[in-house]
Amino acid sequence: MSFAELGLSPELLRAVTEAGYTEPTPIQAQAIPVILAGKDIMGGAQTGTGKTAGFTLPLLQRLLPYASASTSPAKHPVRALIIAPTRELAVQVHQSVVTYSKYVPLRSTCIYGGVDMKAQVAELKRGIEIVVATPGRLLDHVEQKTILLQNVEFLILDEADRMLDMGFIPDIRRILNLLPAQRQSLLFSATFSDEIKKLADSMLRAPQLIEVARRNAVSENIRHLVHPVSSHVKRDLLADLLNAGADGLGQTLVFVNTKFGCARLALHLKKEGISADAIHGDKSQLERSAALEAFKSGAIRVLVATDVAARGLDVDDLPYVVNFEIPGTPEDYVHRIGRTGRAGKLGAAVSLVAPEENYKLAAIEKLIKFKIPQELVTGYGPETSVDDLRRFRNTHNRPKRQVDADGFDFNRPYASADELKPAARPQSRPSQSSRPPARPAAKRQIAADGFDFSAPYASNKAPEAPKAAGETPTESKRPRTTAFLLGGARKAD
């Protein structure tokens, strides 16, 4: 299957080729013909599957027949409206539109809040066929009469479940009321709750359901790991993992649950000498854009983020996502870690789990339908206090990762992404009673890619039943940082 076979025009194919793509992804192969046929779509796809190009390309193709090279603004009414839940996402979708519309006479712009309206008004005055927008600012323009939606032929709602969460539905309904009934509508959502279905019913006509992966499925290219750690020493553990050089984490997106915690953690990491910045909704749009750009370009290694960055954001080949705090809903876990392991690349999702967060971890494992392997990092444990850590640091040098006595090579790279797949569904956690008291080296099964799924958890207690306070945490005899997740193929900067 090639893009040409999907019936895209030469101008679009040229842009696709220049962007470096040859074959459509499964969702693209499924969605593009349906959209070209003029049907409404209710689409579900796991993150990083090429969904954006999957609707951008056929949208451009559908707009082409009446595209006008005229410079008269009157010849360029708004014909397509794409709505996204965050400003950064809107910018990203717009970049995709710009990329693929390079050789066709269609104009596009992106409108969102937090920035001056004047430039957006001037853009809209030029005459723009494709508008990518966040809901609030779009309605602002509607009220100012700087945008007319009466000629809209195509409506696309991206990350619709996110819009539900964020209480956008009244805004969305207002926007829907401004659009012609005669139009093609596409709705994309990672989850299909009853509420989403209700929205879909009112917005779509005889929609075709396109679902590429199991609902709430996580990419098989992502390695998951949990470090049980007390909340008191989490930030030290994170700094250690980030500072471990080639043994530690490389470019990393760190998620926290609050805006305040986000700013505070970024500041702490900077004090530890780590190039980091924060992105959250209380920052100015200028700061948000600057932080994201710096992270995408590699100018900074670590971006600490709230869930503003949890969905849809595409950082090219991002190797690591860390959950510094466990998100309140298990769906958010799926979205957060979906920032890595995209476009066929490998990624690792590392979660720092305090005992009081174990119930959230359990909910996540129930949703993703497998248990996440756990590793205790030497010196850190679910009951470790700041004093414990200080004592530990006074008596130990940070241990270096190395090949184990029994031949476990932490640095061995994966032979291929395929090798990862059977291993991506780890064995269930051994029960407390059957857990051996010590590490049973003889019984260990080491995957071809060097990942040991049969290793017991480093803690002597089940994560659900943390140790009594004051007990010294059990040290893993196999201290290691998390670079092994990516087989040493990745290097810290």
Next chain:
DNA sequence: AAAAAAC
């Protein structure tokens, strides 16, 4: 529970 989104 917090996050996001308009001024």
